[in-house]
Amino acid sequence: MPLLEIRNLHVCVEGREILHGLDLTVNAGKVHAIMGPNGSGKSTLSHVITGKPGYQITAGRILFKGEDLLAMGPDQRAAKGLFLAFQYPVEIPGVTTMNFLRTALNAQRKARGQSGYSTPHFLKKARTVAKQLNIPQSMLKRGVNVGFSGGEKKRNEILQMALFEPDLCILDEIDSGLDIDALRIVADGINAMRSPDRSIIMITHYQRLLNYVVPDVVHVMSRGRVVKSGDKQLALELEASGYAQFEDAA
């Protein structure tokens, strides 16, 4: 059974169709890259999988671990092991990152019928992961993403991913706004998460990230559909020739 299976997905926003019958299958342990020009529907796809309000699903289905994802609320999906690293992580003034992480983690554990982490256990875990990602302790005491640089925000997303240990990670343009050093740290963080039970979907414009996190499968999205799939060679082809060749295919 694939970890994620999307069949004939049609999605509208305010009456306008954005996804026109999208198909995608992701097996456990695989890293997929979804590439495509602006406006091809990549971010919409990540939002629909995670259940962001404001999208109407007019046809199709999404199965996650064989269960109907569309019947679940966003928090239930998270508890089931679905994680989205946001393209634009929000700022939450007054709520420290530490408090946020613990509240979220314990909410997920509770939903899964697990007991909450004790404070010392949690702190230890969070500190260890933060250290690996080169995130200073002081950042954990500041408001979530408040005053963080672009790179810090992205590292904070990876920190959450590492702590929550999800089964499917969707990384929406995790590489945007990162300089080469920050990209390396983020990529190391992602690679450390690779395991036979976990799948990763990376949404990106550029081939650059894929040099650091080598995908098993590459998809090209255009005008609301997956128009071509292949191995990592496909990304190199795209880098050389651009997206224009796929505009017509869609």
Added chain:
Amino acid sequence: MVAARETVECVARTGVDQYRYGFETLIESDKAPKGLSEDTVRFISAKKSEPGWMLEWRLQAYRCWLTMTEPTWARVHYPNIDYQDIYYYAAPKPKKPLSSIDEIDPEILKTYEKLGIPLREVAILEGVEPAPGGEPSANRKIAIDAVFDSVSVATTFKAELKKAGVIFMPISEAIREYPDLVQKYLGTVVPISDNFFARLNSAVFSDGSFVYVPPGVRCPMELSTYFRINERNTGQFERTLIIADKGSHVSYLEGCTAPQRDENQLHAAVVELVALDDAEIKYSTVQNWYPGNSEGKGGIYNFVTKRGDCRGKHSKISWTQVETGSAITWKYPSCILRGDNSRGEFYSIAISNGFQQVDSGTKMFHLGKNTSSRVISKGIAAGKSRNTYRGLVSANRNAAGARNHTICDSLLIGDKCGAHTVPYVEAKNSSATFEHEATTSKISEDVLFYCIQRGMSQEEAVSLVVNGFIKEVLQKLPMEFAVEAQKLISISLEGSAG
């Protein structure tokens, strides 16, 4: 912090229409006849065995009150109050004269236990968890004065305070025991000719707390008063007077609850603070009077005058308030910055839900040179409530170098509530620098989705964001109160998410 989880659990425990403190204590009481006249004033004064000057002062206030009508400028609406249909004095009937806490009516002690107020000189407030790294609260002492309906029923830690020279007692006792001090300061901040409700209070106040901190003394513990309205049809009019003499320091906490009743009850308190040279007073309030039921029936009318006078140079008065209760709140804790280099602060969280109406804020009067003030107000409106911040900052001609910074943020939860901001910024001095900023918004959908994607429920997410919104002010509260306040906030916002 476990705040968010706790918040949600608290909400889950509490039914929609449930006010935790809404029980009634059945005890016999001693009441003045209903209604207000010079005789009522004389009755109260006689009950308290007051000296003649005090009675005269009250009568003068009563006559002043007669010449005035209720103020109407606040953004609150309520039916006319019949001032002749209120009991102005109710005291629990003592079985015999009290000499120690053990002799207090056990029913009253039980009430305070239910409220979580330890009268037995044990300073652990209910449900308080020590913050990580913080001092365990059991080791901290809080002296408490408990006011039940109109009278003070117990004051704790009296002896220990006396050793430090601090006077902390019911004001009724202070009038008898320290008449010179009381006469010197009473009515000098809120005169008997002040506003309508203050005049009423001056005429009929029955008790309250009195604090005097002598020069150079740092009060060894937090002082606290817990107010409780129990009787039916009773108004509560307490009077608090705090004097911090030169170079002294005191922190004072105030908490309030009332039983759940269908009728509206009037609470018209007056608080006067005097800070002399280099003295500092920190006054914190957690106000949780009964707010009325989900149809807007019942609840306390909280019409309160609180004013601090920074009389001395380099003095400082700081107001911190968490307002979650009352059907109607009308109060503007103010600072008169008279002394050169004095400082006033106002930190407020005002939460309204159901049919609550809040018109609250502060006034900062800059009179002296180089005076400064800071205002942070966080208003949250939910349900069908109305929440108004009203604040005045003024600089007198002589207030050279005055500075004020005001931040005033409102959060709306739901589309049936209203949040209003009415600041008055009056500058009469070219070297005064005033800055005021205000915003009104709702919790952003993007922020909510971010939290929910991380596994939180809608309610948890709202609670988390709200706690972040008010954190700046919450941090100004003494630790024990901060935890209590956080719980109150979650209870008062229950059912408003989504």
Added chain:
Amino acid sequence: MDLVLAKAMPEDKANAERAASNVFAAAQGRLPGAGRIAAIRARAFEAYERVGLPHRRVEEWKYTDLRVLMRDVLRLAERPDASALKRAQAAVDQAAFEGAIKLVLVDGMFAPNLSDVAKIGKGIDVQTLREVLESSASDALAGLVLSTTTDAMISLNTAMATDGVVVTIAEGKALRRPLHVIHVSTTSSASHFTRSYLHLGDGAHGTVVESFVSAESACGYQANNVMIVLVGNQAGLSHLRVKADAADAVNISSEIIAVGSKAKLNLFDMIRGGAVSRYQDFITLAGEGAELCVNGVNLLMEKQHADTTLVVDHAAPHCVSRQNFRAVVDGAGRSVFQGRIIARPDAQKSDAKLTMRALLLSDQAEADNKPELEIFADDVKCGHGATSGGLDESLLFYLGARGLSENDAQALLIRAFLGEAIEGIANENLRDFATSQTERWFKARR
């Protein structure tokens, strides 16, 4: 807010009311319109009389107490004679806005000979208030023009308006040249009242400038002007007003404005003259997606009192409003800004921002700012900010060290301070006009 009980001064009030009654009675023969119009006027006067001149206990007039500043309503000004019109002509020439079509009102009466009525283009209809009120054909329009509110000074205006201009720009039409409405006072110790109306049909565009000036030797007059402005859907209006009245005059101007869907209104209010001046603008963003930008400048010296009061009512969703005010107060001047933003329950996605800043140049100067938010819709982004203070001493010193005289250094910083409000004027010609008006203040201050 003010808890101290005001002495009600019943005697003053009675005197003032008697004066107003006499003024209204004496004016009867001069007020155009009979029958229904006369009845509207009588009702409006009754409404005024019930409350009398606004005073500090009336929240909206808290800082501009007309019982103190105006005391009573003066007799109605005479119809301007030939010599008055001649003096008015000189004032008009001084105030003129280049390239504009002039519509001149002298002492509350339309002055055709001073106006450019002939130059008005197709699709633009200009009548006088007198014509509208006296013609039975325009009954509906008359009712609209005389619309009133609970504000006492607007009620008084409804009762007493002698003339005004009624301008309609037809659907889709654009004013090729700006209209310049010039109010000239030539009178002394008398009052005058105008009521005007400006209607832009759907998709219409135009620029309207309004100046309030005095002729030589005019003094101690009271002007009360009201304009009703309707901006149709997708229409665009640039509207600039300058008050430059005689030093001892009182001028209260009210506008009631409704802005339609996706329409744009760019408004600028300046006060640089008069003893007591007030703009009060009641703006309703009535159609979805309306955009409003209001900027204002108060430039004061001596004992001038200037008040700009604005109510912006977001009554429809997705409307945007931006308001930016600056006051520079010298001498014993007093500047008042009151700005209220309302977001109605249906006005989701309202986006409103208000900034008011005052610069005090002397120790007798005073600035009172009252920005208000009144929010009933939950999905909004509303904010305001207010500051007041003096000129930055360190900047003055820096400029001094670079060789600027104190006066020049001050002027430089004041111009920079005003810049932000003036830059908010969308139309370049209007911006230049506003700048030239501020320069007149600098000249007078020297």
